Amino acid sequence: MCGIAGIININTTSPISSHLVSMTKSMINRGPDDEGYLLFNDTSIPYSGDDTLYKNCDHINSTFSKSSKLGFGFRQLKIIDLSNNSHQPMCDLDRKYWIVFNGEIYNFKEIRSELQSLGYTFFSDSDTEVVLNAYKKWGDKCLDKFNGMFAFAIFDKVKNEVFFARDRVGIKPLYYHINQDQILFGSTIKSIIDSKLYTPKINWKGLWQNFRFSIAQRPETCLENIVALEPAHYLKFNFDSKTFIKKQYWEIPINTQNFSLTEKQSVNLIEESLYNSIKYRLNADVEVGSFMSGGIDSTTISVIASKLNPNIKTMTLGFNDFEDYNEVEQAIETAKLHNLNHKITYIHPTEIIQNINETTVAYEEPYHHLSANFILARIAKENNIKVVLNGLGGDELFGGYDVYKKLNLWENLKKNKKLIKSIPKIHPKINKAHQLSNYKTIDEYYSHYYTTYKDSSLKKLFTDHNYSTKNLISNNFNPKNLQFTDNFEAISFYNLKSYIGSHQMRTLDQFTMNFSIEGRLPLLDHKFIETAFKIPTKYKLKNNSQKYIFKEVAKKYISPSCLSMSKKGLRLPLEHWIKSDLYDLVYDNINQLKNRNIFNNSEVDKIVKGKDEMKIWQLVSTELWLNNYIKQK
Template structure:
């Protein structure tokens, strides 16, 4: 787990070493353990930085006048192979290929054995070297062998070619800025801004999407001309011609339900896949822990992990003030049942409120709420953990969200939509409930459900022309018109594409990295995902029980109270805070936003009057974001 940065001078070599150093320095939290650089023009020249452990070469300060075609910067958080042999940028034995890599390859030992059997030699015990030699042997096809989370770049100094790839689910971030003269990429948007080679500006289409869906739908961002590389994609840049090719190497396996599976076979398949995914993610040369709420996903993962590592720390967050948010009772009962090494940490409002500026910086884009991920990350750091397992993915794969319950209603309303139009004025709540009858595709239905603002509301709020977002989800994630076995499967697909990859992964990874540790996600293992898509929908929801098959396999691991608990999620009392602890803070920042005249101030006043906590906080968050990243005042 690290931070990577690159500057590619497309038209002619240029002296950008100070800019590269600034990019890398801005990601020190992502990699406090080591630092390195490589500049390439006629030859590869390595440099070290202030935090480099083994200072064998020149300091990067000596490269101020050095003209280069390709520059790599790297910050390392040491997880696998804690020796100096894992230093990056790393080259192969012939110094033909150079790599910078952020993430983990969990099956690296198996791939390494395969490479050794065909004659490769290794000088380290790192997964980085496995990626490097895999690319040397198999090229882009190596991506299909990797089980892990990653964003990496490899420079082929003979072909003068750059290869950049991102993992299947987009767990590790990768952003880039491309002009005629330069291609700049990094693990964070802030690193690109800090290069001073890019001047931040608002991307209004991205901000529109942000207001509607709580996050701009990747590859779009809220920053003009900053693009995210999509999950399961790679870029190849021919530096002889500057031609850039982007391709997708994996897709979520829709239409693979196996209707011959029995309920028991389905449960066994999921359990076997989950155990393997969890055990893979225990591979580390540092201590590994788990986040354990009272829900079934994280408790099941924690218990499975404890079977291999009995001393593993399981961390639970508790609230001193808002006890309705607590899941301590359920988590504790599971911990007692399985004799887990359970750690409970209590937090209160001040832990969030005093860190708002850091949270905004960490998120990098506006967000409609305050997330507990920041506090969870702080708890992991306080427990001296560098690796923590997380239960994300279960709700998306097995139908744990309320949107899945709305499918039957939508199907019925579609049948009677012409009759509904003839009905006289109805109660507003009823009218709102049947609005979904007008959406004819599952993509439109999904987009409507996850909407904070509809297009009409956004057009009233924004002072700039607003592009329709009704088909954004389907156009972005299903441009080729993939068919689905059923609508339940379609929601699985869109939740993985939009909600997990953009919403959950962004906040979770950025918060974890702020505190210099990595989150690992067994239920986002691509083999586990492929197994879950084989399970017939009738076993994912049965007798109106959501996540049925997952709950059935969890029964042997967790306390009954976890299964009976009403879903809470990592919610925070944002509505209470904006009316109390954050009242002055909220009003001050909204007033400042109004002075910018970027939005319709009358509409801002309407939102304040509505007391819609999420819409109000979205405005506050936008002001904080503009002030932090965009404003030159």
């Protein structure tokens, strides 16, 4: 798990190493254990940095006046193969291929054995060398072999091109900026800014999307001309032709439901696939821990992990002053059932409030809430854990959110709008139900649930800008107009593309790596996703019970109280804090934002008076983001 960076001169050669060092040093939290560089003009030459463990080459600082065609920078968090043999940038034995790799390939030992049978030899025990030789053997088809999370760049001297790739779900990030002369890429947006070769400016389209959906929908970001390589895509740049080729190599497996499966067969399939996924993610040369909230997903994962590794540490977050947010009791009951090595950490609001600016810098873009992942990662760090399992993905795959539960209502309203009059009696908790009947397509319905602002409201707020996001979800994530088996499947598809791929992956990766922690996600293993999409919808939402089939697996392992409690999620009491501990910070930043005159200030005042904490915090985080990333007024 690491941070990667690079600069590619498209048309000429120029000195780039000082900029490359700045990019790489900005990611020291992602890789505090080692540092390395590669420069290429006519030959490929590796260089060391201040933190390089095995200094058998010249220091990168000696090259600041040297012109280069390409440069790679690398920061390493040592997880697999702790020896110097895993140092990057890494080359093959013929020195024709060079790689910077961020991530983990969980099945690298199987691929390594296959390559050895084909005559390949290895000098390390790292998965990085497996990726490099797999590319050497199979080219872009190597991506079909990998089970893992990854973002990497390979300089292919034979084809005179650079090959970039990102994992299927987008767990590991890869951002890039292309101008007429150069390509800049890195694991973080900040690394590109810190190159000093790019001037940060607001991408108004991305910021609009950020306010609409809480995150710019990838590949868009809130920074002008910085984009994300999409999940399950690769990108090639050829030096000779000066051309780019981008292709998708995997798709979420819709229309694969196996209607012949019985309920028991479905339970067995899920359980077997989950065991395999967790077993892969326990493979490390450092200690692995597990976050265990007390909810169904992370608790089930933690217990199964303990069966495979009895000494694994399980960690639970508790709140001293907010019982409604706690799932500690349920976690304790499960821990006692299985005699887990369990640690509970209680926090006070001040522990988060004191780090507001740090979280903003780590997040890299505005966000309408505060993320508990920041504190969870810090807890893992305090427990000397480098790798943690996380339960993200269960709600998206098996229907844990309200958006799934109300599908039936929306479908009925589409057929008969007269039902609206009876909704208060049938569904007393549904607000603005009449709006549901106005959404004609499944992507419009989806967008309704994953939005903070409407376009009409943003048109008033963004005085000089106007965009429509009506068809954004389908245009971004389903441009081929794929047809779904049913609407439940469509929501899962869009959740993996938008909510997971654009939003959740960013928060989890940024905050874990901020503390030099690797987060692993068993429920987002692509084989597990393929298994989940085979399970008929009728077993996912049965008798109005959400995640029914996953609960049937979970009840073998976790306390009954985990199954019976209402869904809480990993939340922080932002609404309360805005009125108390965060009051001064909120209004100071709102006033600073108003002084910028980039929004309609009368609309800003209306939002503040409306007391919607998500909308208020979106404004606050925008000011914090502007202050950290957009220096000019």
